[in-house]
Amino acid sequence: xxxxxxxxxxxxxxxxxxxxKASYERLKAFYNEEKWKDGEAGNEAARxxxxxxxxxxxxxESRREREKNTSGASSIExxxxxxxxxxxxxxxxxxxxxxxxxxxxxxxxxxxxxxxHWMNESKKQLEIAMQMDPSQPKYREAYEKxxxxxxxxxxxxxxxxxxxxxxxxxxxxxxxGSWCTQCFSFCYTCLCVNCLFNLCCNCH
Numbered sequence: 001x002x003x004x005x006x007x008x009x010x011x012x013x014x015x016x017x018x019x020x021k022a023s024y025e026r027l028k029a030f031y032n033e034e035k036w037k038d039g040e041a042g043n044e045a046a047r048x049x050x051x052x053x054x055x056x057x058x059x060x061e062s063r064r065e066r067e068k069n070t071s072g073a074s075s076i077e078x079x080x081x082x083x084x085x086x087x088x089x090x091x092x093x094x095x096x097x098x099x100x101x102x103x104x105x106x107x108x109x110x111x112x113x114x115x116x117h118w119m120n121e122s123k124k125q126l127e128i129a130m131q132m133d134p135s136q137p138k139y140r141e142a143y144e145k146x147x148x149x150x151x152x153x154x155x156x157x158x159x160x161x162x163x164x165x166x167x168x169x170x171x172x173x174x175x176x177g178s179w180c181t182q183c184f185s186f187c188y189t190c191l192c193v194n195c196l197f198n199l200c201c202n203c204h
Contacts (some may be wrong), residue, residue: 008055110124119150123146
């Protein structure tokens with residue numbers, strides 16, 4: 001229907017919002033004059049006024065929806081960039097700006113909470129993400145890693161881990177501890193953090 005709407009408004013799909021509005025107002029003024037004519041000419045003008053209103057509303061609504069979707073994608077990417085750069089305050093600000101909070105939003109919020117050392121809050125956000133999108137395996141994988149870390153901390157009383165981890169459990173380096181503090185990076189793909197606690201550590 002979009003193409004027909006553009007045809008009614010006599011503009012190309014590449015036209016700017018301002019150009020579309022100008023054409024809409026011009027045509028509306030024209031048909032407002034024509035509707036006073038006798039016979040079929042007046043009736044046709046009245047019908048065109050209705051078509052103009054419908055076409056303009058549809059085009060502008062479609063453009064707003066596309067802009068919102070594009071903005072959302074860019075914001076998700078920006079949050080990931082901020083996390084990778086270690087700018088957690090910026091990442092939190094970006095998350096706060098979201099109007100709609102999807103499963104991915106809660107996943108990224110869990111990453112930020114983890115970097116702030118708020119482990120319980122991080123787990124809660126992952127639980128919400130899993131509930132909203134149970135088909136996404138990375139949410140459960142991240143949750144399992146965080147749970148294993150909590151279990152390990154509980155068993156050792158929080159003592160430093162001097163032995164290899166018994167599983168894919170995050171090390172203290174991501175929490176600012178003494179394990180390879182200066183040599184880690186988030187693995188980031190598909191406009192988001194690919195795995196909540198994956199690290200690339202090359203210390204010897």
